[in-house]
Structures are given as structure tokens and as C-alpha cells.
Amino acid sequence: MAFKFNYIAESAYNLHGGYDHDRTIRYADQFSAGVTLDLDKLIGIADATFQITFTDRNGDDLTADRLTDPANGTISSVQEVHGRGNVLRLTQFWYKQSMFDGRFSYKLGRIPVGDDFATYESQFQNLYLGSGEPGNQNGDIWYNWPVSQWAAVGRWNIKPHYYAQLGLFNLNLNNTDPDKHLDIIHGNGTTGTLIPFELGWTPRLGHENLPGAYRLGGYYSSADTQDYSSDSDDQQKSGRYGFYYVIDQQLTSHESDANRGLSVFSMAGWNDKDTSFIERYVSTGVTYAGPFDARPNDEVGWGLAYAMVNDDYNRYNQRQATRSGVNPGPRPSQGEEYNAEIYYSAQLTPWFALRPNLQYVVNPGGGSDTDNAWVLGAAMLANF
Template sequence: MNKRFHYATFMLGLWCACGQAQAYSAFGQDSPWMFGDWNGKRSELSNKGIDFDLRYISESAWNAHGGYDHDRTVRYSDQWTAGINFDLDKLLGISNAEFQFTLTDRNGDDLTADRLVNPAAGNVSSVQEVHGRGNITRITQLWYRQRFYDDALAIKVGRIPVGDDFAVIDSNFQNLFLGSGEPGNQAGGIWYNWPVSQWATTARWNFSPAYYAQIGFFNINPSNLDTDHGLDLKHSGTTGTLIPVEFGWTPKLGAEGLAGKYKLGGYYSTADATDYDADDEGTKDYRVGAYYVIQQQVTTHNGDASRGMSLFSMGTWNDKDTAYIDKYISIGMSYTGPFDARPKDDFGIGLAWANVNDNYDRYTRRSNEDLAGPASPGYLVAQGEEYDAEIYYGFHMANWLTLRPNVQYVIHPGGNSDTDNAIVGGFMAKVDF
């Protein structure tokens, strides 16, 4: 019996046990959850300080044209999330404190690796951002947060994905390079995004409602990526500490209060890393990088700030001596509520560019010198620039269900100019239980 069947059986049994909701009925369009309010129990527990996050997301992709392998096929990936948050003030009388525990389970395959890129090059981005880090169950969040001085200072300790707090952007795109936590998709080996967590401590200072600064100290441990350690909190293998720093401005502009997010950050890693610029297989005892995130709503719909257009841009710079991707930039827009008849639908269009580090490319292809030629096993092809574009439309079917078909266009998949540009048809589904 497969894993997905077990999850479906569990969720169906949960709904049957809970019955119809009082405040929100099961499968009601206005309900935040598919299974409603559990006969009022969910709201009752929330009032007592216990909130649940039960979610499913799937992403399918079909190579409609191009890519390295022209064999047309569909690849499917998904993620189940089961989280619980405890308001410790309501439960235990500990003021301004909370505890979060989250399990994730990922399944499926990656069209990018299977069809789009030359195996002798490898992935740059992915057309299914939810895929990755193994088909396993993981402890993704296990942290305690304490707030001080009327929320001016917040300290968080525990198992935390770096991308939960740093370089965050609101995104509904399916392409990996149009999503959140981009340094973790490019630096490699030190910055782990969802669903991988690291032992960490973070501190955030809110200087005012619109300005903040934050810093984190994340234990770097490659064993976190091992699929045998998804539920293991005690494995050894620490190699250093990742220290990200971020400054942010979150204004509400104009009379309509248009929300914006402006972030400038950087990171420093104390872990040893391969020095791709060295001629003697040397190492470097630190790694550095920087990033920015801009997201700004620019219009409303007849004064309704919940509808309108937002623009975004992200960029990263990673140390050329140690990074896989040394430069990246993306731009795009999204629009919520394009039609009066469907005020909660949304659509977006985005474009991303990434450059594989020249030093990395030269370093990895040195092994080609000992081979007879491109036909030899182990021969690596050149990698350079890749462009990723996506357009999507999100159908808000209910408050608990959104369906987002999309079309993606990948230029130079895997950063290899000899690989045909690819057109990909995608489909994302999000369900809150």
C-alpha cells in the first residue's frame, strides 16, 4: 500500500470522525479548510491556543517541446504538511511565547532532471519547486519563539529552515527560481530551505512598525540532507555556522496603504568550502553572499487593497570562489482579483536569469582532460546562463482550494546552450484541510 493512500485514508477518517462543522461546513466554499471546523472543535482549540496547519500541494509538469530528452512525459511531485502551533500564553500563561512543530512529506519525480537537462550538466533551476531533498518525511520546524518589549524583539530557537525568515518573498510561481529563499537554491550546502531544517537561533529587532533588522546563527550539517535522518535530531557532522543578516522596510504607501517589502541581506559561512578558483584542489575557510528582495503593490481595484497589481524583483550575488550560481536576478508581476466575478483569482508572470559560476564550470570540467572525448563516460558539458519564464493563472475554487495551471519556458536548460529550449506545461493544486 503506497504512502499517498495512507495519507488519503487518514484525512478521510479524520473528517468522518469530526463530522460537519458548526461555523464552517466541510467542503463549504467560504470555509478556510476542506473538512470545515470539525464540529466547532477546531475554533475551540484555537481559542485555547492550539492551531493546526494541514496542507497538501501538488505540482505536475509536462515537457511540451524541447529539452534534452524530447520524449514527452508528465512528472508529478507533491508535499504533505502537518503542523501544530501552541500559543503558550493561552495554554501555560507564558506571555508572548509560542511553540511550532511541523512534519513534511515529499513524494514524486522531477521533470527537469528527467527530461529537460543534459545529465552531464545537471539542474540549474527546476520547473517543480516543491520537488527536492528526497521522498521522505522530515521534521521541518521544531522551534520556540519568545517576544519581548511589546514585540520589539523576538528570539527563536530550535530547528528552523533558513528560508523561513531570510530572503522571504510571497510567491505563487511553480518555477524554483521565481520563489522564496533564493540564496539557498544557489549557494549550496550551507543554506537549507524548506523542508530541511537546521539547529538555529534567530533574533529580530522591530525598530518601528515599518523597519526591522534580523540575524541568525544556523548550524551547518550536511547530514541534514541525508534521507536516513529526516526524523533524526541528534546526528553528528557539524562543519560550521551560517550567519545571515537582513535589514527590511515594510511600508504602506499612499492613501490606499499599498503594502511593500524591501529587504537587503547577506550571509557569512564559517564552513570550509572547495575553492573553485584554486589550481591545487584547495579549500576556502569561509563563504559569503548578498541578496535583495523587492515586492510592492502598485494598484488597487476601485480602492480595494485586497485586489490589484504587485511588482517584484529578487537578486543574489554569491562568492565566485565557492558558489555554484554566482549571479541571479528575477523580475515579474502578479495581480489579485482581475475580474469582478472572480475577485480572489490571481495571475502572474515572471522571468529569472541565473549564471553558473565560471570558476565552478572550469573546476568541474578539469576531469575532461583525462577522458578521450565527449562520448566518454563521466564527460561534463559546459554550463553558463539559464533563463526561466513562467505565466500562471490561479483559480480560487474555494478558500481551501486553489488550482494554478501555468506555462514555463526554459532557455538553455541546465545552463547548457547546446540543449534545446523547453516549453513546459505545469499544474499546481493547493489544499488546506
Template sequence: MKKGWCCTLALISMGMTSQGWAAGAFDPDGDYMFGDWGGVRSDLADQGVAFRLEHISEMAYSVDGGFRDKRTGRYSDQWTAGANFDLDRLLGIPDARFQFTLSNRNGESLNNDVLNNPNSVGVSSTQEVYGRGSVTRITQLWYGQSYMNDTFEIKAGRVPVGDDFAVYDSNFQNLYLGSGEPGNQNGGLWYNWPISQWALVGKWNITDEQYAQIGFFNLNESNLDRDHGLDLKHSGTSGTLIPVEYGFEPDEGINGLPGQYRLGYYYSSADADDYSSRDSNSDAEKSHRYGLYYVINQQVTRHDDDRDRGLSVFSMGTWNDGDTATFDRYLSAGVTYTGPFEGREQDEIGLGLAYAHVNDDYDAWSRSGNAALVGGSSAPDYVPRQGEEYNAELYYSLQATPWLAFRPNLQYVRHPGADSDVDSAWVGGLSVLATF
């Protein structure tokens, strides 16, 4: 954790002292911390190669409450390095592109270590960047092709499901106020960043504002293994995940302002435990899983005549099959305001609330072994009753330079781990984002 804090403090120092640097590296008006590499970066982009190097760190500090009721903090981070290749410019293949991205995550989880009862199900996370192990992974490795003036698009290769489905552009640090929410409740089925799998995605741009898309994602639990982070082929396929989504993205919606509306359905052909048996010793299984989701984000005001500033409202929700899902329903809503003050046009304030409910059948299934435990509720393996968890976050995003942002936040977690016997928790957080 000390190493993570040192890295973050160094970035803060760069942001505070950047005004004294000349154009180039650390230019406060440049797009990247390391500048344009003496013009090389722009030249490569003109030729069709665009590089990406980013770092995000997230710190969460338990102020009060939680299972351990302990004042302590945890640090997590992620490095992202990749490149996008315009194959039209490079090889003369019209409307084609190739994407390659590596990611590396590290750190510890405040929810796992401090807030939650270790025997309860994990629900949200106060550090959305934490998860899937401290390992380097191939997160994107795909070929994309457009046809008929971008009317039809395909993407084939290694793709995270959340790159294309249930997308919401979020700056919240809490996991349950982010993008790809069906995967946050179905992490063993719908793989979000940084996990990728072999996939084929097809998109039909019906109009400039409407689209329909479908994806076919190979389900293979070995994709989660740390030892397979850089592997492209390994055994263990269990089925196929098929998400379908309709989207409406008006440029001039309510009050003549942009919005995004997405409605989706997913189906999995992989076998799953049948929780309706309410017995963890049962071998009962279902041959499929399914669910529904929606995403709404709509700007509703503008600042004077500036459409890039103003108030937006959002809401997301999922409903998952009650026989096979750990969480059968989820709902979130909130507001964001971009450019709240004069001279701070790129800053943002956000407030969000989220609710998730543990499936009653899963709760009974997971606790079915309690009766056989010696010591009852005092036994080390006793599983508590699990119901719902509520999360709230208030953040301020300070865009210090185009390449450096600080996002202090305050989070509240009611019933951590969906356990009503655990004290509600207050958490202070800080995200730092840098683009190199």
C-alpha cells in the same frame, strides 16, 4: 505517478462538486476542506492550539525541447502537518509560542529526467516542491518569544533558513521565482524548506515598518540524509551560517500601497572547495563563503478602492562569492495581479522571468577532467560547458474555494541545465493546493 494523478483528480472533483455540500466538511465558504470538526477546531484555536494540514501537488509536462526532447510528464507533491501552540493561553507564558511541523515529499523531477543533460549542473526546477528526497522530515520544531511589546523576538530550535530570511510570498511553480532564493543557488549551504537545522534567530522591530534580524544556523550535511529526517541529534557539524537582513515593509508605500523591501548578507564558516584553482583534483579550500541578496515586492495599483486587489511588481537578486559558489549571480523580476475579474477577487495572474549564471571558475573546475576522458565529448562522463539559464512562467491561480486552488501554468526554459547546446524547452504545469 499514477497515484499522484489520482490524488489530484480527486481534489479537482471535490472542488467541482463542493457546492452541493452543507456547512461543515467541503463547505465551499469554509476555511478548511474538513470543516471545523463540529466546532472542535475553533475551540482548540481559542485555547491556543492551531492546526495545519495541507497538500500541494505539482505536475510538469514537457511539450517541446530539452535534452531528451521527449513529450512526457512528472509529478511531485508535499504533505504538511503541524500545530502552533500559544503558550500564553496554554501555560501562562507571556508572548511565547511553540511550532511543530512535519513534511513529506514524494515524486519525480522533469528537469532531472527530461530537460537537463545529466552531466550538467542542476539550475532551476519546473516543480518547486520537488527536492530533498521522498521522506518524512521534522521541518519546524522551535520556541518563539517576544519582548517589550514585540520590539524584540527570538526563535530557537529546528528552523529552515528560508522561513525568516529572503522571504517572498510566491505562487509560481518555477523554483527560481520563489522564496528563499539564496538557498536555491546555495542548496548545500542555505537550507530551505523542508530541511531544518538547529538555529537561533533574533529580530529587532525598529518601527512598525522596519526591522533588522540575524540568525545562527548549524551547518551539518547529514541534515540532508533521508535516514535523519526525524532525528534531532547527529554528528557532522561543519560550521555556522550567519544571515543578516534589514527589512522595510511600508503599509502605505508607493501610491499608498503596501510593499516589502529586504536587503541581506550571509556568511558561512564552513570549509568550501576553492573553484578559483579551476582543477577538480586540487585540494584547495576556502575557510568561508559569503554573499548578498535583495527582495523587492511592491503593490502599485488598486482595483477601485479595494487594496486587496491590484497589480504588484517584484524583483529578487543574489550575488555569491566567485571563489566558492556554483552560481555567482541570479536575478528575477515579474508582475502579479490579484482579483483580475469581478467575482474572482481571490484569483491571481502572474508573469515572471529569472536568470542564473554559472560561476566561470566552477565551470572550468567541473570540466577539468574532460581532457583525460577517452572519446572526448562522446564519453559518458563528459561535462558540457555551462553558462546561464533563463526561466519564464505565466500562471493563473483559480481559488475554487477558500481551501482549494488550481494553478495552471506555462513555463519556458532557455539553456536547460545552463547548457547552450540543449534545446530550449516549453513546459505545461499545474499546481493544486488543498487545506484540510
């Protein structure tokens, strides 16, 4: 039995630019507490574990409050830990069983999609430089932490360093309802099934066995959704899909210490143009672990992300605004947004890290008339 407690707090201050130039600071945080049960030791079920995790989020989002036009809404966020309501949630509640000497495993229970698919170990504070990017662009069907769904995930370790995995995730409108944040079973509200799939290669390169991860995947949703390409505001499309890749590779070590060195990463996603908000996305960057001999556990990183809003989505929103009569007239269009970040992560103790960062957002919310924004951020992380 292993207990785990984590706390992360992210602050952001708008130094310059954005839609609202009134300088202010916003703070968001998350507590998480979980337990991993080794069922072999507890009740004699070999190669089986059970995981239970609760999370509690609080605070506000500077991106929505200051950086973007309220008529548009947000694309990325300068505080990735914000979102899905300031509530306590049941985030993980699953059983995992390994079989055939570890060649196959399955998980059953309540699982966030981003726990297993499109994963990347990110230290960035900007949302679009983090893990589970398809969920950041398709948050109505693909739920990342802290939201979970009833699901089954199967993973086949085809041979050393190669795997394939497939998931079945129940789509239920109540999953994101803050009033149902502790419900295990939601009952009515199912709209379909999300089916993510992924092929992966996790090599160890060179004589120093430098780790890497290459993931190629996609998803299909069977739920009906709005068809933005149609001239009818009521036209629904059955089925929705997208594809992604994740690349993360360490390139160097420091004096044969593989825990230190330079790594590069890239992520990208393409979403169904008929039904997507974000049509395409790509990010890239570098990190360096252990930049100084006196600070071998620190890390520095730089990343750049790009996202483009679907033109059909913009036209649909324009029609909605005109026909509603509540706010007649043209609505600002959302186009391209760029997010850049540089951070330094100082591991001050084995359990506590401080991570200041500087972010630059071009066209916040995809608004070409919105001033580019400089944001000073800081994250605090405690792990027990």
C-alpha cells in the same frame, strides 16, 4: 492551539524541446501537517509560541528527467516542490519569544533558513521565481523548506515598518541525509555556522496603504569549502559569503479594495565567485490579485529569472572529468539559464486552488546546445 494541514501537487509536461524530446509528465507533491501552541494560554508564558511541523515529499522532477543534459545537472526546476528526497521530515521544531512590547523577538530550535530570510510570497511553480533564493543557489549551506537546522534567530523591530535580523544556523552534513529525516539531533557532522543577516522596510504606501517589502541581506558561512578559483582540486577556502535583495510592492488597488490590484517584484543574488555554483541571479515580474469582479480571489502572474553559472566552477568540473578517467574528455559547460512563467491561480473554494501555468526555459541546465523547452504545468493546493 492551532492545527494546520496543507497539500500541494505540481505536474509538468514537456511540450517541446529540452535535452530529451520524449514527451512525458512528471508529478511531485508535498503533505505538511503542523501545530502552533500558544504557550500563554497553555502554561502562562506570555508572548511565546511553539511550532512543530512535519512534511512528506514524493514524486519526480521533469527538469532532471527530460530538460537538462545528465552530464550537467540542473539549475532551476519547473517543479519547486520537488527536492531533498521522497521522505517524511521534521521541518519545524522551534520556540519563539517576543519581548519589550514586540520590539524584539527570538526563535530557538530547528528552523529552515528560508522561513525568515529572503522571503517572498510566491505563487510560481518555477523554483527560481520563489522564496528563499539564496538557498536555491547555495543548497549545501542554506536550507529552505523542508530541511531545517539547529538555529537561533533574533529580530529587532527598530521602528514601525523597519527591522533588522540575524541568524546563527548550525551546518551539519547530516541535515540533508534522507536516512536521518526525523532525527532532532544529528550528533557528528558539524562543519561550521551559517550567519544570515537582513535589513527590511515594510511600508504602506499612499492613502490606500498598499503593502510592500524591501529586504537587503547577505550571509557568511564559516565552513571550509572547495575553492574553484584554485588550480588545485584539493584547495579549500575558509569562509563563504553572498548578498541578496527582495523587492515586492503593490502598486494599485481595485476600487479601493487593497486585496486586489497590481504588484511588482524583483529578487537578485551575488555569490562568492571563488566558491559558488551560481555566481549571480536576478528575477522580476508582475502579479495581479482579483483580475475579474466575478473572481476576486483569483490571481494571475508573470515572471522571468536569469542565472549564470560560475566560470571557475566549470573549469573545476572540466579538470575533475578529465582526471577521473571514468568519463574522459571535455565535459559540457554550464552557462546562463533563463526561466519564464505565466500562471493563473483559480481559488475554487476557500480551501482549494488550481493553478495552471506555462513555462519557457532557455538553455536548460545552462547548456547552450540544449534545445529551449516549453513546459505545461499545473499545481493543486489544499489548505485546512
